[in-house]
Amino acid sequence: MKDGFMRYDRLDNFDVKPLDRINNYKGLHTPLDEDKRREQAARCMNCGVPFCQAGVMLNGMFAGCPLGNLCPEWNELIARGMWNEAADRLLLTSSFPEFTGRVCPALCEKACTNGLDGKAVTVRDNELSVIERAFETGYIKAVPPVERTGKRVAVIGSGPSGLACAQMLNRYGHTVTVYEREDRPGGLLMYGIPNMKLEKDIVLRRIHLLEEEGITFVCGTEIGRDIPADEILSGYDAAVLCCGSTVPRDIKAEGREADGIYFAVDFLKAATKSLMRTDISDGDYISAKYKNVIIIGGGDTGNDCAATCIRQGCRSVTQLEMMPKPPEQRTPNNPWPEWPKVLKTDYGQEESIAVFGRDPRVYQKTVRRFIADEDNKLRAVETVSLTFEHGRPEQIEGSEEIIPAELVLIAAGFVGAQENLTNAFGAKRTQRGSIATEAGHYRVNDGKLFTAGDAHRGQSLVVWAIKEGRDCAKEVNEYLSGNIS
Ligand SMILES: Cc1cc2nc3c(=O)[nH]c(=O)nc-3n(C[C@H](O)[C@H](O)[C@H](O)COP(=O)(O)OP(=O)(O)OC[C@H]3O[C@@H](n4cnc5c(N)ncnc54)[C@H](O)[C@@H]3O)c2cc1C
Ligand code: SF4
The missing domain is CATH 1.10.1060.10 (Alpha-helical ferredoxin)
Incomplete structure (x- = not known):
């Protein structure tokens, strides 16, 4: 065909x-x-x-x-x-x-x-x-290993990289424990990507299957705080840091301490927790209801925030994007089959167009200051336009604008793995805050410590996290089998 x-x-x-x-x-x-x-x-x-x-x-x-x-x-x-x-x-x-x-x-x-x-x-x-x-049709069934090797591996972090790594290590016959500091496993699959894009019963269905295959999940346990790194290294034959790139990039601007400014993942996590707990009836989340919302970051996370704010009944939503608006079609220097650097209107933006009659994204804009009232409650944001005339973003004097805002969500990306955790394991970091390994490999410091996913490659995609988790498991297995010393 x-x-x-x-x-x-x-x-x-x-x-x-x-x-x-x-x-x-x-x-x-x-x-x-x-x-x-x-x-x-x-x-x-x-x-x-x-x-x-x-x-x-x-x-x-x-x-x-x-x-x-x-x-x-x-x-x-x-x-x-x-x-x-x-x-x-x-x-x-x-x-x-x-x-x-x-x-x-x-x-x-x-x-x-x-x-x-x-x-x-x-x-x-x-x-x-x-x-x-x-x-x-019931074709997917638990695949427990036929034999156990007697080797024990700790995986720290249960996002897609940790889950993929654990799945493969378990299939090789090793006994795997996954540690997760949140109350449920899944990483950003659970508490980042909103339910609209990935319903949480789909994540739980896979977790249950992995449990059936013999993997142990220990939630609500932060390695480095609840269990020291040394205890992990001495108690297991190998350990894998799949702890994500979880440190959000902050915005340094006057008034940043105003009440009403949050990181996007904290906002999305609270929304999902409340949804799973009580179908949001407990109201225990950061609410956008009746608020003018400004999202700093025009990317995918910002889009997820826009969609969630609209569902919560916000008054308006605006996404500030520093970069220029991308072209609608591929340019000659970006031909097939390269990744197309073109404008994508995602579901949250479509919803904003349907509800408010406009795309929430405004381009070449950044925040100059946050404006709060006498009770320190956020009331507005002063924005300024940017030019790229000299290759770097420069603020255009006189382009300042005051936009009402009672809620600001910072969706400006992540700057790497948490330093206290990497320090506790003695893992070297790259300039971008990721855990350093030899290129194309996953082993840290030539010992029994390995790493995969966003913690290793920096903020990326689910497909990459799965790829890294699988490849890392192969390397751990070679190490445990004595093929690499
Ligand atoms: C809002 C949002 C939406 C996204 N949407 C998409 C999308 O649509 N498509 C896509 O492909 N990608 C998307 N991504 C990116 C994708 O989710 C990540 O690239 C992927 O989840 C990385 O997987 P990971 O396993 O490396 O880390 P994570 O998913 O970040 O998981 C790391 C886990 O480690 C845990 N952890 C950290 N430190 C410790 C510790 N000390 N002890 C115990 N546990 C610890 C964390 O709690 C977390 O659960 C999105 C990201 C965000 C933020
Ligand atoms: S995982 Fe691979 S095949 Fe599946 S949608 Fe992503 S790129 Fe395509």
Whole structure:
């Protein structure tokens, strides 16, 4: 089946309409039926140069799936209705397609040959349909190891990198304990990415499966505080730091101490906790209700904040972005199959357009000062425009503007792993605040300590965290097997 792309047009999973979906925190999409899904898979032309699965660096940017997912193979199997075989091929390279099938920016699709002069194959939606069908039909079962090696490994952090690393180490037969300081496992899958993009029962479904496979989760325990690093290193045969890049970049501006300024992840975490606890009826979250909200950061996290604020009933929402507005189409110096540096209007921005009649993003703007009242309650933000005339951002005098704001959310990225934890383990840090290892490796300080995910590569994506977790587990296994000393 190589000519489906000439017979069928691309059809994405259906979006719930913005004005309907803002009334709840449920998932944003509804899947296609089986016939339509098979047609979509048949659009894959099985081309001779499948960049979608290649995962290569092009012009300093990564193109294709970092996991090397065998997209053409399972597209063919879906088109033939061979769902279990498709699941087998998918699970060969991927630990958690149910996460990437929902939240991955689909690097594969940007590199799809069909996307060169037409519409890419719906690879991510196809991936999701394979794994969800496998769960529905009971094809996914716990895979405990046949034999235990007697080696014990501690994984610190239960985000996608920690989960993938734990899954693989457990399959190698090692006995794995995952430590997590939050009350539930999942890292940013649980307390970062909002429910609309990744419903939390999907995360818990996988955690339960990992438990069934024999992995122990110890939540509410912060390593370095509740258990000293030395105790981990002496008590286990190996330890893996999968603790994320959790230190948020702050905004240094006059008035920063005003009451009403929060980091985006704290806001999103509180919203999800309340949703899971009481379906938000306890009101125990940072509320945007009736507030003018300014989000500092025009990226994906800012978009998640905008969507959450709209659901909470904010009065207005504005996203300040420092960088210039990207082009609508690829520019000549950014050709296929490179990652397209083009304008993307995400779900929160669509919702803002539907509710307030405008895209929340304003470009080339930053905050000059926060303005509070006599009770230190935030009342407004003074912004200033930026120019890049000399290559670097420079403030334009006279462009200042005062915007009312009772809530500011800082979504300006992260500056690395927590220093007290890395110091406690004696791990060297890079200039970017990540844990240093030899390039392409995961071992820290030539000892029994390893690292993977955002803590290692810096703030990134779920697909990369899974890739690092899997590759790191291989290296830990070689170390435990005595193949590297
Ligand atoms: C709001 C938001 C939305 C995002 N949306 C997307 C998206 O749509 N798609 C996408 O691909 N990527 C997205 N990302 C990025 C993605 O979530 C991360 O790249 C990924 O989760 C990194 O995985 P990780 O396992 O390395 O770290 P994390 O997911 O950050 O997990 C680290 C875990 O370690 C725990 N921990 C830290 N220190 C300790 C300690 N001392 N003791 C015990 N536990 C500890 C933390 O509590 C946390 O649970 C988003 C990020 C954010 C912030
Ligand atoms: S993990 Fe992401 S890049 Fe890889 S096949 Fe799935 S959607 Fe594409």
